[in-house]
Amino acid sequence: MKRAALLAAIILFGSFTGRAQSTPARLSISGTVQDQVGATIKGALIELSAPDTTPSRSTSSDQAGHFEFKQVTSGAYHLQVSFEGFEAATLDLTVGSQTPAPLQVVLAIASLRQETTVTSEPAKISTEANDNKDTVALTEQSLSNLPVFDQDYVGAMSRFLDPGSVGTSGVSLVVNGMEVNNLGVSPSAIKEIKINQDPYSAEYQRPGRGRIEVTTKPGSPEYHGTFNFIFRDAHLNARDSFALTRPPEQRRIYEGILSGPVRRSKKTSFLVSVSRKEEDLQSVVVAQGPSGAIRANVPAPSRTLLLAGQISHSLSDTNTFSIRESLLVESVNNQSVGGTTLPEAGVNSHNIEEEITYSQQTVLSPKLVNNFRLLLGVESQTSTSVTRARRIVVLDAFTGGGAQADYLRTEYHAQLMETLAYSSGKHLIKGGINIPDLSRRGFDNNLNTAGTFSFSTLADYAQGRPFSFVQQQGNGHIVFLEKQIGLFAQDEYHPRKNLMLSVGLRYDWQNYFHDHNNLAPRFSFAYAPGNSQKTVLRGGAGIFYDRSGARPIQDILLFNGSRLRQYVLVNPGYPDPFGANGTLTAQPVSVTRLAPNINIPYTLQYSFSLEHQLQKSTSLAITYLGSRGVDQFRSRDINAPLPPSYSARPVPAIGVLREIESEGRRVTDSLEITLRGKVTRFFNGMAQYRLASARDNTSGITYFPPNAYDLSGEWGRSDFDRRHRFELLGTINPGRLFNLGVSVSMYSGQPYTLTTGLDQFHTGTANARPAGVPRNSLQGPAYADLDLRWSREFSLRKGKQKDDGVKATVAVDAFNVLNQVNYSSFIGNQSSPFFGRAIAAQPPRRLQLSFRLKF
DSSP states (O other): OHHHHHHHHHHHTOOOOOOOOOOOOOEEEEEEEEETTSOBOTTOEEEEEOSSSOOOEEEEOOTTSEEEEEEEOSEEEEEEEEOTTBOOEEEEEEEOSSOOOOEEEEEOBOSSOOOOOOOSSOOOOOOOTTOOTTOEEEEHHHHHHSOOGGGOHHHHHGGGSOGGGSBTTBOEEEETTEEESSOOSOGGGEEEEEESSSTTOTTSSSOGGGEEEEEEOOOOSSOEEEEEEEEEEGGGSOOOTTOSSOOOOEEEEEEEEEEEESTTOSSEEEEEEEEEEEEEEEEEEEEEETTEEEEEEEEEEEEEEEEEEEEEEEEETTEEEEEEEEEEEEEEEEETOBBTBOGGGOEEEEEEEEEEEEEEEEEEETTEEEEEEEEEEEEEEEEEESSOSOEEEETTTEEEEOOOEEEEEEEEEEEEEEEEEEEETTEEEEEEEEEEEEEEEEEEEEETSSOEEEESSHHHHHTTOOSEEEEEEEOOEEEEEEEEEEEEEEEEEEEETTEEEEEEEEEEEETTOOOOOOEEEEEEEEEOOSSSOOEEEEEEEEEEEOOOOHHHHHHHHHOSSSSEEEEEEESOOSSOTTTTTOOGGGSOEEEEEEOTTOOOOEEEEEEEEEEEEEETTEEEEEEEEEEEEEEEEEEEETTOOOTTTTOSOSSTTEEEEEEEEEEEEEEEEEEEEEEEEEOSSSEEEEEEEEEEEEEESOSOTTOOOSOTTOOTTOOEEOTTOOSEEEEEEEEEEEETTEEEEEEEEEEOOOEEOOBOSSOTTOSSOOOOOOTTOOTTOEEOOOEEEEEEEEEEEEEEEEOSSTTOEEEEEEEEEEESTTOOOOEEEEOOBTTSTTTTSEEEEOOOOEEEEEEEEEO
16 A cells, blocks of 8 residues: 555656746637527637647636637647537637637537536636536546546446435436436447536436436537457456465457448437447355355356447437437346355346437527436346255355345336526526436345245354244235436526526425425535636535435335235244244234335535636645435334343234334535646646545444344444545656556545344344444455556548547556455454454456557
8 A cells, every 4th residue: 555655646746847948929819609599608618728738728708708818829729619518619720920810619509418527637717616626527538548447437437426425226327417227328438427516406316426427429420430349368367365266257348339420411410339248257255164164266257238329310500309229238147156155145137228218409599498308218137046945144154055036127217307598697597307217117026935044153053053034925026116206496696707606496206205395405606706716715505315216115015014925033943944833824924114204314415615726727626525414214123022131022923023214314524635637747637635534323224223222332433434535547648659547546444343143132133233332343454556557549540630530549457556455345243253354355456458449
């Protein structure tokens, strides 16, 4: 970790190079930005760059659409203009000995995209709501220069999320302005990715640090294409620290896009996106059985195919639409194997998903723009146990027998988004409706039909003394409707050039929960004192409601005491859990239900930041972020055996009475420092350090406190609490032959919980902690990772413009370059043979070879 820290410091704080000493004539470049109907556009981003090593400059158009770059020297320049809802415009111009005439830049309506983000080079400090400098945003060019494992751009960006801002259902993925379940396109079709832009926008259900926003490429009026081949092989990798031998792994990815006009039409274009992943990976088993240690490498092959096609058409200069259809097919064998789970307890899964998306953007007037998107999809997923036998679990020693994980899940879903944006004077008013989920879900629950025996220790297993037996019986088929609706309105007001105020209100609703007052106000401001606007004070606050997800709804409908019966037997016989005269149906049935007073959880988040432009292309942001989670989900067995003996349940006719309640709370505070831009002549990127604290009394909707009658020990560190985090992402480019992408991650350790491994409260769950010990009282080790990417681009055929022609790129990525052993999956169970030790580690050093052909 010290080596990674030293290298990160050298990269980030490398010496600045000298500047030219001559003083050429100082001129200016100015102009006006308009839309296709002649209305001026305020707030457009204008970037000016030169072909030499001069850093790019940027500014924004004012109320009259006017912009100006002063103190420009003679030479050739590249001008790019972009604004939300419009296609970016580019212009090459030459400045002679005199200031050129003012430019008139006309932006056309975008064929698909709804949003634009900042580029990897920071814009000038601004008071715009979506120009906060603690945003993490990467363009297509930035993504192609950085070390990204398997082109998983969304996964690579996820490390910049705040876990406390992520909801129960996981990270909110927003593609082209609409919340979706998956990207639906291959990596080459991604144009921009951003996190935390306009964090208090009322348009979205989650805060900025809990969502990933992706903008995909539209079809193009000219033929363009990209093909990528990515290859990894075990012979190029270091050995996993827990594997006895290096497993024979290999991964091959074929991916690309093709776009262009349909029959040379200027109004109709297409885009085809394809990705094929062939992964022959291995899982490492680290377990302890009755006969001793169990170590094995187990094949876990997977195959993924993604096909997507899109047609875009301009009905007029102010009305465009597109239709995209996608197919995703995935299969994984021996899933869940690894750690203490043996090969016989693996699962084979298969998933197929089809979606069709219709998008339309209409300029109703120079001041009014409408965006509409509708997604229809169907999905089917099967899970089949490798072995059909009773499951045997010896806690944190080994899991064998059958996985007991058979199910079929089907889903027919619709998602909708419609917004209206109205600009009038100093106001930008936006409102609309989004339906993130309107679905008919089917579930055939065949889990645990043969039953599961659980043992505390290997000695108990040898003596045939399980602490619980769990089995399901009955009708596991269920079909239900899940409905989620969101409404919002927002006004972004600029009373002065150096002041922005944004006020919004959002309403969220989902069925099966009967609280209908989920109004979420949002507010943010940005103020630039003085005339230079090199410093901006920015802040905001807002309420963000959560969602339960589909699984808890399935549970309350299935486990109602009669439909699908779940039996939990404490201290059963073995191998016959019922004894000589007992039967399963004679046992009490377990029930799942919502608490009578349950509410949808919400988070109050607030922040204040200071942003300062250090140089023309370097900015610094210091941000305090706080949040308070209220009514957080957790589960509790309200029919648990009564103290002090914990021997008998209050209602003997019922087994476990799981009540999903909203009694949890969470407190998080963090201080974040972000430096971004052209830090030195050769290094361009961003560095971010976060000092944080997170505490709560729940680990989520499926978490059960060990003692249902004493919750005093539940308050402790959050599962995701890391005191220190450092991230560095950027490129080093001192010359044509040397283009190096750098990624550095360093974190302090995460907490984990100390348990006895015994079922002290006779609930059928052995998660009790020693007396007086709170949740998450132990801490794992720190994490450090350095990734590098070297790439070289070759021009095979030159085109008329800079970005035209045929180009080939070869690259080598190295992940975990220093081969740091980052241990994970620490065991806090005192009864386990692995107590206090890790049973897994993050991947060792891996090399990735890639080839790209682009035209």
